[in-house]
Amino acid sequence: MSWDYEIAILGMGPAGIQAGIHAGRRKHKVIIFGKPYKSALAQAYIENYFGFKEKIKGKALLEIGMEQLKRFEVRILEEDIVKIEPLESGYKLITEKEKEITALSLILALGVKRPKKIFKDEDKFIGKGLSYCIDCDAWFYKEKKVAVIGDGSAAIHGAKLLTNFAKEVYFYPLKDLTEDDKNSLINKNISILEKKPIDIIGKEEVKGLKLEDETILELDGIFIEIGAKGPLELLAPIGIELDPETFSYVKVNRNMETNMEGIFACGDLTGPPLQLAKAVGEGCIAGLSASDYIKRILKD
Numbered sequence: 001m002s003w004d005y006e007i008a009i010l011g012m013g014p015a016g017i018q019a020g021i022h023a024g025r026r027k028h029k030v031i032i033f034g035k036p037y038k039s040a041l042a043q044a045y046i047e048n049y050f051g052f053k054e055k056i057k058g059k060a061l062l063e064i065g066m067e068q069l070k071r072f073e074v075r076i077l078e079e080d081i082v083k084i085e086p087l088e089s090g091y092k093l094i095t096e097k098e099k100e101i102t103a104l105s106l107i108l109a110l111g112v113k114r115p116k117k118i119f120k121d122e123d124k125f126i127g128k129g130l131s132y133c134i135d136c137d138a139w140f141y142k143e144k145k146v147a148v149i150g151d152g153s154a155a156i157h158g159a160k161l162l163t164n165f166a167k168e169v170y171f172y173p174l175k176d177l178t179e180d181d182k183n184s185l186i187n188k189n190i191s192i193l194e195k196k197p198i199d200i201i202g203k204e205e206v207k208g209l210k211l212e213d214e215t216i217l218e219l220d221g222i223f224i225e226i227g228a229k230g231p232l233e234l235l236a237p238i239g240i241e242l243d244p245e246t247f248s249y250v251k252v253n254r255n256m257e258t259n260m261e262g263i264f265a266c267g268d269l270t271g272p273p274l275q276l277a278k279a280v281g282e283g284c285i286a287g288l289s290a291s292d293y294i295k296r297i298l299k300d
């Protein structure tokens, strides 16, 4: 049997690009799918990544990464994959423009689906007091007044983390809290909001939240933390195993192997921390593991 490519990478964010650099450098025939401008990194300003003393624009890093990929002769196809079909050996991928491409091994670097909007003007406040990543941005709110809106353990954990930085933390739960959760928040001096926030207040940057009774809660920052779900619609039909605690992320071992023969996963898709350094590290391992897999299979 022959394949169009030895390795196909799904996702053109930092995890996929790094996987491509490592696999391409080992002289494999590699293709990468996705859209760099849809990477989470395209929205970010990074100041906690190794080697950059000053804050750097995520978009600029992506552009450099894409140039680097070209050096290693990775074929770039800016299309999404809409279906994966397992073959007797290897996989067939179908793109949004109905191209069919086969590959012996896959690297999944699809990122996570970001939460749907809660407020109508949300976009204009991103990076101006509104954040979706407490781990990334808590640091900027030392001695400030912030609110967390969210559900699940990620939001509760995030609100508690913020108490190490901010001077006041408010929490609005999008789902009912258990008594244990409530107590754990109160013990950390987090104020639980009873009234629903209906709007973000501010012109150029976040100034506060308008609550349903029309009162204003003045704030320096707002965090929206809704459990992120991976692009499971694409992966569930082929039987990729998910992390049994959250069912939101792909389960991998230390070699970034999934439960399926020849399929590796990396980056945000494999779960927290949703950070650039982790995405790049896992991309490196996935690229090298896929390369080892190809060598082993082609030798047998």
Ligand SMILES: Cc1cc2nc3c(=O)[nH]c(=O)nc-3n(C[C@H](O)[C@H](O)[C@H](O)COP(=O)(O)OP(=O)(O)OC[C@H]3O[C@@H](n4cnc5c(N)ncnc54)[C@H](O)[C@@H]3O)c2cc1C
Residues within 6 Å of the ligand: 010, 011, 012, 013, 014, 015, 016, 033, 034, 035, 036, 037, 038, 039, 040, 041, 042, 043, 044, 045, 046, 047, 048, 049, 079, 080, 081, 082, 109, 110, 111, 112, 126, 132, 133, 136, 137, 231, 234, 266, 267, 268, 269, 274, 275, 276, 277, 279
């Ligand atoms: C506002 C913001 C601020 C952030 N700040 C920081 C920070 O300060 N520090 C830090 O370390 N991290 C930060 N992050 C997180 C960081 O950007 C991510 O951890 C990182 O981009 C994850 O890389 P990834 O490659 O796993 O996924 P992504 O970068 O999200 O890339 C996913 C890729 O998959 C592709 N894709 C999706 N579906 C398909 C499909 N069906 N077929 C083909 N391709 C597909 C997309 O087009 C995209 O190219 C921030 C994120 C955001 C949103």
